[in-house]
Amino acid sequence: MAAVDLTTHPGHLARRLQQAHYLLWNTMVSEEITSPQFAVLNALVAEPGLDQRTVGERVGLDRSTIAEVIGRLIRRGLLDKVRDPQDGRRFLLRLTDDGVRTHRRLTVRTARMNQVFLAPLGPEEQAVFIDLIRRVADAAEGLRDPASSLAAPH
């Protein structure tokens, strides 16, 4: 009888929120392009010619994951990857014409999806929600390396 009420646990709610968004994306935006894939396209619209690692940093994905996502986008012909002539370790990324078109087409739909997603909240609440979630996420992300003496006992 020592069970906990998970609906008061932000982590559990975060997971459910993310899943709900995943489903809504599939029905309202695209079944072929995922939300992380769109984030990569978007980062390259803003800054063409970025290298792989930096794109991952911009959208919040580690090196392994970004490599997979980029691999899929290249296979679908939305992205090109060329070795940096200045630095042979890097790959420079660039959208294809199809990639640009896809990004433009999906941008409209993401805006509509966001409206539906936030519809249960009033206008002021929506702004508060965005602000709170961003502050928590930012703080937790900054909580990674710094000597942090938060390690679990066992």
Add this chain to the structure above:
Amino acid sequence: MAAVDLTTHPGHLARRLQQAHYLLWNTMVSEEITSPQFAVLNALVAEPGLDQRTVGERVGLDRSTIAEVIGRLIRRGLLDKVRDPQDGRRFLLRLTDDGVRTHRRLTVRTARMNQVFLAPLGPEEQAVFIDLIRRVADAAEGLRDPASSLAAPH
């Protein structure tokens, strides 16, 4: 130059929030038991003897995923699974002694982790945050089957 500011997109923020929580869980709670696994243990502390599908419903996981999670918990000896004598399709789930101990041990740590996670917000903000995130998640989950004419064009 038609790039979007993803820090205003709740879906993108939800993903980052979930990732941040995942990392914090690993450092502050356990590297062996994951948050969804703990949720399953917790559901079975509250209601011992549930079947697999119902546990999935309680914690918000579909049939495929809950099967995998339960498989891991059984392999680690935290859970037992027996056929329902009344209904041969079902498997009834029950915690082992080790499962009960693990749940108790982790409960304390999750509470501490939640404090750290929500620390960037003031006390009232924390309550608002929980309320908003729950309302959005609940609404989006209820948005699944009902004929919903939200389907994407292409």
Add this chain to the structure above:
DNA sequence: CAATAAAAATCAGTGCACCGACGAAACGGT
């Protein structure tokens, strides 16, 4: 009571997300 429908679980396939280890390229200082 047999044919059919519904429900529980599994399986195959795709995709995101992490870690740790590895190889190749570049940089730094001596």
Add this chain to the structure above:
DNA sequence: ACCGTTTCGTCGGTGCACTGATTTTTATTG
């Protein structure tokens, strides 16, 4: 010019999450 270090990308392994198809068992209906 050289050796050690850092950095970029890859690879292997684990785990969550979904869909759609299949299997087994139960329930329903003609």
